[in-house]
Amino acid sequence: MMHKKYYLSVWLALLTALSPFNLYADWVWSPELGKFVSPKEDDTRDNSSQQLEYALELYKQKQYDKAVTELETLIKDFPASRVAPEAQYRLGTVYEEKGDYFKALKAYQKMIEVYPQNDRFEEVIEREFKLGNLFLSGKKGKLFGVEIRPAFPIAVQAFEHIVKFAPYGSFGDQAQFSLAAAQKKAGQFDAAMQSFQDVLDNYPQSSLVEKARYELAETAYFRSIAQNRDERALEKASEQVQGFMQNYPGAPGTEKAAKIREEIDEKNAEKNYQIGLYYEKQNFVQSAIIYYKDVAKRYPHTQSGAKAENRLLALKQPVEYLASQRDALDAELDDTKKRLAGLSESADPVEREALERKLARL
CATH class of the missing domain: 1.25.40.10 (Tetratricopeptide repeat domain)
Structure with missing residues (x-):
């Protein structure tokens, strides 16, 4: 009987220990990881804030490549972290500092798409607009560290992105106009004409309307x-x-x-x-x-x-026409004779020869 009570108590203890409620009793939701985690797990996995601070310290020390690695790892490992938008933004600024403006543009575009509610949204739009203008000026993008990417298509891409995600923001009309300008420079005249027309249609109160109207006319001429x-x-x-x-x-x-x-x-x-x-x-x-x-x-x-x-x-009036042509020919003949006769002996022989040939032709 004692053995039965012993085994029963052991069995109940095991059931209690293995209960789902006990299994997850100490687990908590981690915004950093985007899932429930146990505090007993390795604490180093939930360190996005510290990792961001470390990346920024590397940036201050001008160790840009290492900073990029840390930021990219943070974004990959902690996409739902509260510091992930800031890491995405900082990634763009580091690429700008490195002079890799194409990658900076891509980083900003990802931030706009993935974190549209972030407080830095307008600032990032402005940065994207400035980078678009940089490429519009002819700055080429880097590929494997070499500036060989065509500039104007990148500018078109940048301005299209702004018009899509922030059409009525602070840079909406400017981005629309610059998009048209980039398409015009790229030889995309049909697209440029439509984009200039969009300035007139979508931003009738913009200060760029008059300029867009002229550019529309000029682009139509280039297209012709x-x-x-x-x-x-x-x-x-x-x-x-x-x-x-x-x-x-x-x-x-x-x-x-x-x-x-x-x-x-x-x-x-x-x-x-x-x-x-x-x-x-x-x-x-x-x-x-x-x-x-x-x-x-x-x-x-x-x-x-x-x-x-x-x-x-x-x-x-063929008779009158021929007469007028003859009169004009006679006048030119007389003028040539006078000029030839007026040349001195020391006159330029080349000029004399030219007048003599003209006289013979007439």
């Missing part, structure tokens, strides 16, 4: 040059330039816009003049006259406009 066989591209450029000049007649970019407009007119005039010339050579005189008239009327200030006017005169 890149797509020289696309007539619609040239028309679009003309529309954008005209819109800017009408909406902002006294803006600083008006003079430059006017020059772009002149270049567009020259291209349009030359294109239509060549069509007229083609018809004339094929003996489709009436068709040629239609194109020459259009060029002379719409683009009188261009070189092709003047040439079209001459062709019209030649086709519609």
